Amino acid sequence: MPRVSRKEADQHRKNVIAAASRLIPERGIDGVSVPALMAEAGLTHGAFYGQFASKEALVVAACEAAFAEKCALYDDFVARYADDGEAARAVFIKRYTRPSHREARGEGCPMAALCGDVAGPERAGSIRAAFAGGMNRLLERFERVLGGKRKKAPRDEVLATVSMLVGSLVLARATEGQPISDEFLSSARKVLLEG
Amino acid sequence: MPRVSRKEADQHRKNVIAAASRLIPERGIDGVSVPALMAEAGLTHGAFYGQFASKEALVVAACEAAFAEKCALYDDFVARYADDGEAARAVFIKRYTRPSHREARGEGCPMAALCGDVAGPERAGSIRAAFAGGMNRLLERFERVLGGKRKKAPRDEVLATVSMLVGSLVLARATEGQPISDEFLSSARKVLLEG
DNA sequence: TCCATTGCATGATGAGCATCATATAATATT
DNA sequence: AATATTATATGATGCTCATCATGCAATGGA
Numbered sequence: 001m002p003r004v005s006r007k008e009a010d011q012h013r014k015n016v017i018a019a020a021s022r023l024i025p026e027r028g029i030d031g032v033s034v035p036a037l038m039a040e041a042g043l044t045h046g047a048f049y050g051q052f053a054s055k056e057a058l059v060v061a062a063c064e065a066a067f068a069e070k071c072a073l074y075d076d077f078v079a080r081y082a083d084d085g086e087a088a089r090a091v092f093i094k095r096y097t098r099p100s101h102r103e104a105r106g107e108g109c110p111m112a113a114l115c116g117d118v119a120g121p122e123r124a125g126s127i128r129a130a131f132a133g134g135m136n137r138l139l140e141r142f143e144r145v146l147g148g149k150r151k152k153a154p155r156d157e158v159l160a161t162v163s164m165l166v167g168s169l170v171l172a173r174a175t176e177g178q179p180i181s182d183e184f185l186s187s188a189r190k191v192l193l194e195g
Numbered sequence: 196m197p198r199v200s201r202k203e204a205d206q207h208r209k210n211v212i213a214a215a216s217r218l219i220p221e222r223g224i225d226g227v228s229v230p231a232l233m234a235e236a237g238l239t240h241g242a243f244y245g246q247f248a249s250k251e252a253l254v255v256a257a258c259e260a261a262f263a264e265k266c267a268l269y270d271d272f273v274a275r276y277a278d279d280g281e282a283a284r285a286v287f288i289k290r291y292t293r294p295s296h297r298e299a300r301g302e303g304c305p306m307a308a309l310c311g312d313v314a315g316p317e318r319a320g321s322i323r324a325a326f327a328g329g330m331n332r333l334l335e336r337f338e339r340v341l342g343g344k345r346k347k348a349p350r351d352e353v354l355a356t357v358s359m360l361v362g363s364l365v366l367a368r369a370t371e372g373q374p375i376s377d378e379f380l381s382s383a384r385k386v387l388l389e390g
Numbered sequence: 391t392c393c394a395t396t397g398c399a400t401g402a403t404g405a406g407c408a409t410c411a412t413a414t415a416a417t418a419t420t
Numbered sequence: 421a422a423t424a425t426t427a428t429a430t431g432a433t434g435c436t437c438a439t440c441a442t443g444c445a446a447t448g449g450a
Contacts, residue, residue: 003416003427012427028315030225034408047428048409055408105314111366116311119300119368120223124293132373133367139375159375159382160363160390164355167362171306171330173314179329180334187354200447204397228437242398243439250438 013051015041020062023143024115026106060130066110067134074141092145095166097189102172112169208246211236215257220303220308255325261305262329269336280343286338291360292384297367307364
């Protein structure tokens with residue numbers, strides 16, 4: 001009964017979430033307006049509130065999609081390196097600390113891309129919960145990626161390592177264009193691989 | 196010739212910068228409007244453009260003030276612990292990773308508070324430069340704070356340690372209210388002090 | 391004492407925002 | 421084939437924002 005078929009409408013919704021899960025990590029929550037997002041998905045702003053109860057609901061969906069994509073990625077990664085945990089850890093750390101990761105905010109680590117946006121009292125509701133849920137799921141994968149020859153790395157080590165990786169990426173982005181930017185990434189890489 | 200004396204006007208400007216250097220780290224650049232900031236400083240919005248060329252100029256001044264305050268703080272800190280570098284490093288790491296630091300965004304580490312705001316292409320101008328300049332000055336202090344019994348810690352170690360501290364704080368803020376939030380801080384503390 | 395200067399307040403401007411109301415027209419159902 | 425449904429588009433609402441224009445009134449120099 002719609003102007004488009006149900007299947008098309010479902011696809012539209014998926015397109016909107018896909019666009020949001022790329023644009024929100026890239027430009028921030030407040031950097032993506034509803035009209036701009038819908039235009040990116042090939043629709044107009046009026047279609048938005050037929051699909052989402054609010055902008056907050058969209059952010060939740062986009063956040064979950066971004067984490068789900070990375071969880072699937074690391075499931076594959078763990079499977080591929082199942083017989084060489086040492087290599088898995090080294091390859092992961094090298095990839096994470098590549099300068100190209102700094103530029104790829106929309107496709108890179110959602111923890112690093114969203115953590116600044118999700119902090120603060122005005123985001124204490126469902127967005128925060130979606131972010132924390134995604135983080136917990138992603139950290140489960142990191143236990144194995146970072147375990148090396150062990151099955152799973154100890155939790156303190158996982159959280160501290162992730163803190164260093166995310167911190168180096170976020171600081172590298174905040175100083176992009178300055179000489180110190182690359183140093184954050186290379187120092188984290190060096191300390192994690194050699195220290 | 197003004198409605199208030201020159202001295203009062205100078206004091207007003209300092210008040211505005213002081214308010215901004217607390218509110219901007221606390222609420223983010225876009226979370227502090229010019230009218231709200233001026234009200235906080237006891238003035239009306241109209242007075243703003245007599246003192247600052249633009250909101251960007253204010254952010255630059257606030258950023259510099261925030262970093263300058265911390266530089267002075269750590270100069271004192273280094274002097275106080277001049278004869279016991281080991282204690283300086285341990286005390287600093289314990290203070291940085293306290294849960295109360297997570298809540299004190301406006302008074303805490305400006306690197307952690309501002310890094311998310313300063314990333315992105317729209318902040319690539321003078322704000323980014325002010326942030327990077329402040330970071331470089333602050334990192335000079337950290338070389339000595341983190342040196343332990345050495346005079347200065349090696350640069351890779353400083354940058355990696357700061358990455359972990361900032362990362363743990365930023366992630367703890369992004370997950371505030373969730374059980375994992377405290378874990379980021381305690382894990383970073385444990386690894387840096389014992390690992 | 392007088393007057394030019396200027397810091398501040400009031401108010402306007404135009405833009406962008408999230409959200410809602412309504413109309414349209416194509417689809418599902420009958 | 422007729423009709424009820426509904427995804428989408430157009431457009432409006434009320435808000436907040438950064439910035440600018442104007443006028444006032446107190447000050448500091450003459």
